[in-house]
Amino acid sequence: MTDTKTGVASAALSGLLATVGTMVHSLRKEKGMTLAQLAETSGLSPAIVSQIERGKANPSFTTLAQLAHGLEIPVGRFFFGHDEPVSPVVRGTDRRNLQGVTRESVGEAAHELLTPDQNGLLEAQWIVSPPGHDTSATPFHHGGEEFGIVISGKIDVYLDGERHTVEAGDSMTFASTIPHWYINRYEEPCVAVWVSTPPAR
Incomplete structure (x- = not known):
């Protein structure tokens, strides 16, 4: 039973890290930033940013706060997603x-x-x-x-x-x-x- 719970928790964590990584990658692309530019503006190494984008790192809250600063978004965006639905229309x-x-x-x-x-x-x-x-x-x-x-x-x-x-x-x-x-x-x-x-x- 313990192994099953551990496996479920591990899968959930992996999914969460992948979601955060995809969000960081998408936001960086939307802002026209290279990986190196995001690393510089957030005060993190390019290797760490790359690992986070690929869902290979488990960033601390401080690291997420640095990324949020570099992307000029509220750090809560990583936990709650968009504040409101995205319109399908682009003016x-x-x-x-x-x-x-x-x-x-x-x-x-x-x-x-x-x-x-x-x-x-x-x-x-x-x-x-x-x-x-x-x-x-x-x-x-x-x-x-x-x-x-x-x-x-x-x-x-x-x-x-x-x-x-x-x-x-x-x-x-x-x-x-x-x-x-x-x-x-x-x-x-x-x-x-x-x-x-x-x-x-």
Whole structure:
């Protein structure tokens, strides 16, 4: 009987740690922070933050308080979740900027979240890629699938080195496991909606 109770308690603890880890990871992503940035703002080591996000550490209340400070949220958020249900509607004026990049930043793309958060099975982003934007130095490669549709302008999407030029009205779908990158070699910004399932994390 004791072993059974111990097993149940252990499973419950593991579930709680996994939930806290997922919450920390999601909040960090929503704020556009790297793991190193969160570690710095919370006064913790990157290794500890990584272990917590993966549910591999049992953080003390003090550690959770430090994380809450770094994420600029009440520490109670870890225990009680959201104070109120998340609306399924994302207003155009309320989109979260995922990378801290404004639309006027030369050479950098602005990524705005179209889904309420990053906790679901899919993630949609409104992406504005200015002329000169080029991610070929750091190709993307992750699990799942992607779908994109260009709203205005055009952009070159490379799938394992093969170039595909997509412009207003064009859409494309591909496996995210294929190394892919984007180059806007044209004279106007490219505005597109990209959907990943599951989200790249």
